[in-house]
Amino acid sequence: MGAPEGQFTGCPSSTCIFNQFRERVQVQAQQIVVLGTGGTIAGRAQRAADELGYRAGEIGVEQLLEGLPALEGVTVVAEQLAQIDSKDMAFELWRELAARCRHWIEQPQVQGIVITHGTDTLEETAWFLHRVLAPRKPIVLVSAMRPATALSPDGPQNLAEAFTVVRTAGASGVLAVCAGAVHGAADVRKVHPYRVDAFSSGDAGALAYVEAGAVRHVRAWAATIPSHELFDRLQRTAQWPWVEIVHSHAGADGRVVDALASAGVQGLVVAGTGNGSVHAALEQALLRARDAGVRVVRSSRCLEGPVIPLAKEALPCTPLTPAKARVDLLLDLLA
């Protein structure tokens, strides 16, 4: 676990990656904070050769840091916030994650934050943290596709590269590092169920690559303006809004929307076809729901590219993926 608030964890030598000694020191050196949430990066399998039949979120974050290359002049502080498979990510953990990020990021000695996270909902957490914190310092989500017990785990390399990104001058915003690529929160998306290089930023492309321990830029870091307003609203929220995603497809039927609306859904994202188009039967039901007070937003189920808004469309659209559009709608409805 990390140091209690106000206590500084000192590193006895510059070759120490993780401070196991918890000394109080007078002079504050640079810190990187690692927040553990679980995922395959912390997964354990019965046999080393088993790359899919494992349990996510088993190995502690401190253990994941052991054996990584030394970071000169930096103390690493670790906190275990959760041990979950990220498919089970929940609002309460998001809220706690945002609070711990905000706590650490505002401390001058903290260079940035690394969050160990499962790949399944990583893009949603990335977008959530981007919207809520829009940090000037880097917050890097790091994951793996093979469990920590695999013959050749990808987690340690990804972790080392996440540290490289945090230490890169000018790095900012919420980022995801996987398989040598640095993705921005707005574009990152899981695109493969088991390949090690499981993420893509689609036609926008990665922001940077980590090559031989250095970051090569391709695009500028996302511009960020930290705002406390959304964060404060989030901390006050007792009941999270109910927002669902419905898909448009051949033979779509509006009854699913009618059922959700009568059950009290507050927001609906429709994963439309192509440029966010919606089957006529589904659209009629969505318009009925909208008229009854449900917030409705169109996105696209296409893997790449934003929906382009067209004139005279009844339902508003977003360039975000359906999962990220849902995060936006949740946050909008908090108001």
Ligand SMILES: NC(=O)C[C@H](N)C(=O)O
């Ligand atoms: N590769 C992974 O991390 C998948 C895992 N199910 C998770 O999201 O926690």
